Amino acid sequence: MGKENKTYLTEFILLGLSSDHQTQILLFVVFLIVYLLTVFGNLLLILLSHIDSRLHTPMYFFLKNLSFTDLCFSTTIVPKMLLHFLVKRKTISFAGCSVQMFFFLIMGCTESSLLAVMSYDRYVAVCKPLHYSTIMTQRVCVLLVIGSWASGVFVSIVDTSFTLCLPYQGQNVIDHYFCEPPALLKLASEETYKAEMAIFAMGVIILLGPVSLILFSYCNIISTVIQIRSGQGRLKIFSTCGSHFIVVIFFYGSTIFTYMQPNSKKMNKGDKVISVFYSVITSMMNPFIYSLRNKDVKEAFKKVIRR
Structure with a gap:
């Protein structure tokens, strides 16, 4: 499979994060713990948001959807990665690679949109509190979530189509730990300029667009908070919005670095480490x-424990 020939590839070999056996064992333990924490944390947040009536608000509705997205996001990548830490031949079929890339992009792009929606929700809550209930109605919230998923599916279809329509012959070794467009384009047998430009354009839509909305929201939030006389009121708003902003920095910072490079074929080994942040750590x-910095979630958790 590794030799140059005219045969289209049926499988790929993933190099992963390390080729050293001892390091792989250590990484297996680390990522297993990370994955278990991801599953536990997100399932718990979904459960609490569902059973506690105090959490039946737009903010927690979006948070519940974000948790579901994170759960699927991590599950698309980590189980296969954990398996590859334990086996010598780290292969994935072409079909399996395609499916993994498709769902990874759906979850990642949906999360990008949801984070922007959540920043807009905080903007309305802080800057237009008297109109919050009339603006963020249940119908509007549902439409915003549907729009987030629709944008994720759209971008995933475009990126996956442009990536997979290229011929893959000869070299089948992917210098990455999962199937991602920038890593896969390095193996294409033909010119990848159109695919790179398509991915870059989708990045502008699904990354720079939401980031612009988030910056707009937080500029207005900060401006409003400065005018609040109550120190306790300021602290509460900064606590709620600060947690969201921490997630935004980690997710968008690492994703933009990877996907907003005009020439995706220049992806290097350092990019694998950066991709860990948006593909595994953020989830x-x-x-x-959100839970450690949020009083309502803590109270809901205590209520469940007392039962």
Whole structure:
């Protein structure tokens, strides 16, 4: 499979994060713990948001959807990665690679949209509190979530189509730990300029677009908070919005670095480490950042424990 020939590839070999056996064992333990925390944290947040009536608000409705997205996001990548830490031949079929890439992009792009929606929700809550209930109605919230998923599916279809329509012959070794467009384009047998430009354009839509909305929301939030006389009121708003902003920095910072490069074929080994942040770490961080910094979630958890 590794030799140059005219045969289209049926499988790929993933190099993973390390070729050293001892390091792989250590990484297996680390990522297993991370994955278990991701599953536990996100399932717990979904459960609490569902059973506690105090959490039946737009903010927690979006948070519940974010947790579901994170759960699927991590599950698309980590189980296969954990398996590859334990086996010598780290292969994935062409079909399996295609499916993994398709769902990874759906979850990642949906999360990008949801984070922007959540920043807009905080903007309305802080800057237009008297109109919050009339603006963020149940219908609007549902439409915003549907729109987030629709944008994720659209971008995933475009990126996956442009990536997979290229011929893959000869070299089948992917210098990555999962199937991602920038890593896969390096193996294409033909010119990848159109695919790179399509991915870059989708990045502008699904990354720079939401980031612009988030920056707009937080500029207005900060401006409003500065005018609040109550120190306790300021602290409460900064606590709620600060947790969201931490997630935003980790997720968008690492994703933009990877996908907003005009020439995706220049992806290097350092990019694998950066991709760990948006593909694995953020999904684990989200529920704990929101729950540890949120009084309502803590109270809901205590209520469940007392039962």
